[in-house]
Amino acid sequence: MIGQVVLNSNIMSVNLGLGVVLVVQDGVAKVSGLIGVRSGELVKFKKCGVDGIVIGLLKDSVSVTILGSDREVQQGELVERLYEVVKVPVGYELLGRVVDGIGNQADNKELPIELMEKALVEVKAPGVITRQPVREPLATGILALDSIVPVGRGQRQLIIGDRQTGKTVVALDTIINQRTNQRPVICVYVAIGQKRSTVSQIAARLKQEGAAPYTIIVAATASESAALQYLAPYTATAIAE
Known part of the structure; x- marks a missing residue:
């Protein structure tokens, strides 16, 4: 399931600047597919409308701290780059x-x-x-x-x-x-x-x-x-x- 999500997110992110939430834990979401995103950049979780800040860059994913309740963010939710900092x-x-x-x-x-x-x-x-x-x-x-x-x-x-x-x-x-x-x-x-x-x-x-x-x-x-x-x-x- 997660492998399929990663594959789909990589295809979407090339053209749309989108990623997909893989895991949410302790106020931090692990997101795949945000190619080219920078540390400190703002992103938005599309379904719930909550903003987040990129705090960690990994090889295949990024860590995003959630500026709101992490209960609103779900696995598989789309994440959009906002191309700006806080x-x-x-x-x-x-x-x-x-x-x-x-x-x-x-x-x-x-x-x-x-x-x-x-x-x-x-x-x-x-x-x-x-x-x-x-x-x-x-x-x-x-x-x-x-x-x-x-x-x-x-x-x-x-x-x-x-x-x-x-x-x-x-x-x-x-x-x-x-x-x-x-x-x-x-x-x-x-x-x-x-x-x-x-x-x-x-x-x-x-x-x-x-x-x-x-x-x-x-x-x-x-x-x-x-x-x-x-x-x-x-x-x-x-x-x-």
């Missing part, structure tokens, strides 16, 4: 919004994605020489932090600690404190592996405190695929940059 919508239209790990709307508001500029998710980070120097502080609103270990605008800062020690509180307080500026710093909050209820509470608090108009939330919750959780920080960085 891009996410960016722009000021995202302010005050909640999006998922690849930039699709995750709240109840319409998002004009087709009208927005799109940016590559995976790009080479700028070198130290080309970055702007850190010259002004980023006030967190927490007196102890601002006086003892001040954070510079443009500086990387790691908040580390055990569970339930207030790491999220520090991040949210820093976002909320930006409203005191005449031109608030645009903030991007990334929630990876958290419960949907927790993300809803964070969004509600930011709205209540008046911080939503300059904040974007990128949420890849615990119920979403590992691929979306993996892409979420890259998506957030692309949006921020």
Whole structure:
């Protein structure tokens, strides 16, 4: 059966850029027939409409991580090359919004994605020489932090600690404190592996405190695929940059 599927997929792929799913396991599909496909390229599973990203190139097949539920993808399903890599919508239209790990709307508001500029998710980070120097502080609103270990605008800062020690509180307080500026710093909050209820509470608090108009939330919750959780920080960085 699998041998017949491989033969048919090779015939179709020469002219149509199509492949066939051989096996689906743990969010990854093994696909035969996508001749010439590149690592990192987007593909679409034709029947269910779910997208995927090519992550491994083998001699007779490729591995595709599924950007959605792997229960929707079936053996023998056609897979189509999209001839593009992962891009996410960016722009000021995202302010005050909640999006998922690849930039699709995750709240109840319409998002004009087709009208927005799109940016590559995976790009080479700028070198130290080309970055702007850190010259002004980023006030967190927490007196102890601002006086003892001040954070510079443009500086990387790691908040580390055990569970339930207030790491999220520090991040949210820093976002909320930006409203005191005449031109608030645009903030991007990334929630990876958290419960949907927790993300809803964070969004509600930011709205209540008046911080939503300059904040974007990128949420890849615990119920979403590992691929979306993996892409979420890259998506957030692309949006921020």
